[in-house]
Each structure stands twice: as C-alpha cells, then as structure tokens.
Amino acid sequence: MNLRSGRLNLPNMLTLGRVAAIPVLVILMLFDSREAGFWAAVVFGLASLTDWLDGYLARKWEIVTVLGKFLDPLADKLLVMAALIMLIPMGRVPAWAVFLILAREITITGLRSIASSEGIVIAASDLGKFKTIFQMTAIPGLLLHYDYYWLFGLRWELFHVNMHNFGIFFFWVAFVMTMWSGGDYLVKFFRVISR
Incomplete structure (x- = not known):
C-alpha cells in the first residue's frame, strides 16, 4: 500500500x-x-x-x-465543536458563546460552498488559522479543568496551574478571534461576490 x-x-x-x-x-x-x-x-x-x-x-x-x-x-470543526458542546453541561463554557462559534462555522462553511460553486476561492486568512490554534489550546485546559502541579507532582506553587483558568483564558481569546475572522471572511466574501 x-x-x-x-x-x-x-x-x-x-x-x-x-x-x-x-x-x-x-x-x-x-x-x-x-x-x-x-x-x-x-x-x-x-x-x-x-x-x-x-x-x-x-x-x-x-x-x-x-x-x-x-x-x-x-x-477540525467536528472535533472542536464536539468538545465545546460537551463542555456546556459541565458548566465550563457558556452556551451562548458556543452557539455563536457554531453559527460562525456554519455560516462561513456555507459561504465558502457558495463561492466555490461560482468558481471563486477565498483563501483562509491567518486570523482563521490563529483561531484554530487558540481553540485547540483552550480545550485541553478546559478538559483538564482541575489544579495541577506540573513538576512531577511536586506541590510547589511555582508549578501550580489551575487548568480551567488556563483554558478559559484561551477560550475567550479564541472566541474573539473566531468572531473577528468570521467578520473578516464576510467582508471578503461580499467584496468578491459584488465584483
């Protein structure tokens, strides 16, 4: 093979x-x-x-x-959305934010399909790539959730991390990037289509 x-x-x-x-x-x-x-x-x-x-x-x-x-x-989208949806009932992410992320993904995927059917390729922006990186950094933190000591289990405060706080910080960064990149894509889409 x-x-x-x-x-x-x-x-x-x-x-x-x-x-x-x-x-x-x-x-x-x-x-x-x-x-x-x-x-x-x-x-x-x-x-x-x-x-x-x-x-x-x-x-x-x-x-x-x-x-x-x-x-x-x-x-990528299925993996991220499955994790985020499962985090809602655990109380680790707000449902409204996950809904907006999901709505953005569906909207942009639909617009990409429309553009593609017209023979138009709108390249993914760096914003979208950064959005994915931040999402994939946030989710493991939110999954780990609890306090961890990251030096072989030694309970030194220097190596103590609350993983939920770590994850939620990157979640909100990813959320902002998601909305920003979605808006950027909409502008590009309508600019190209109007030609």
Whole structure:
C-alpha cells in the first residue's frame, strides 16, 4: 500500500483518525471526572497534532486531494465543536458563546460552498488559522479543568496551574478571534461576490 498516493494516503488517513477520535472523546467526557478529563485531553491533544501532521505531510509530499481539502477542515470543526458542546453541561463554557462559534462555522462553511460553486476561492486568512490554534489550546485546559502541579507532582506553587483558568483564558481569546475572522471572511466574501 502506497501511503503517498490515492484517496487513502497517509494525510487523509490521519484526518480520518481525527474523525474517529471524536466518539472516544465524547464518551470520555460523559464521565466528567478528573481521570476521564485527563484522558479526554490526551485524545484531543493527539487528534489536534494530526491536524498539523496531515497538513505538513500533504505539503511535503505534494499530495493535495479533493477528499483531503473537504475532510481536513470538517474534521477540525467536528472535533472542536464536539468538545465545546460537551463542555456546556459541565458548566465550563457558556452556551451562548458556543452557539455563536457554531453559527460562525456554519455560516462561513456555507459561504465558502457558495463561492466555490461560482468558481471563486477565498483563501483562509491567518486570523482563521490563529483561531484554530487558540481553540485547540483552550480545550485541553478546559478538559483538564482541575489544579495541577506540573513538576512531577511536586506541590510547589511555582508549578501550580489551575487548568480551567488556563483554558478559559484561551477560550475567550479564541472566541474573539473566531468572531473577528468570521467578520473578516464576510467582508471578503461580499467584496468578491459584488465584483
């Protein structure tokens, strides 16, 4: 099997792995315990790393496929939205903010489809890329949630981090970036369409 060609090349398989991680993440989050949160953060973190790795390999090996272009952003959105929706009943993120993030994602995906059907490509902005990075930094913190001492368990205050505070800080940064990049995309879309 050649991992550099065909639909089931390695980057696409990594993307599919990210999709397959979603039910595992959701099941772990149903338990709402410190241990389950730790393993959910591990699953989310590994899945997030595949996002970087599949893009890196696709560029390095020059294997950009239609399936990959469709699946990669879809996998990112499904992973992030599954985690954020599951965090709502735990009381770790406000439902209204998750709704606005979800509405932004659906709106931009719809506009991208319209532009694409007209043969117009509106490139993803750096704002959108930063938004994804901040989301994927916030969510593990929100999953870990509790206080951790990050030097081999030694209870030194210097290495003490409340992971919920860490996660919620990056969540709000990601929220601002999400709304900002959504507005930026809307402006670009209407500017291009009006031509």
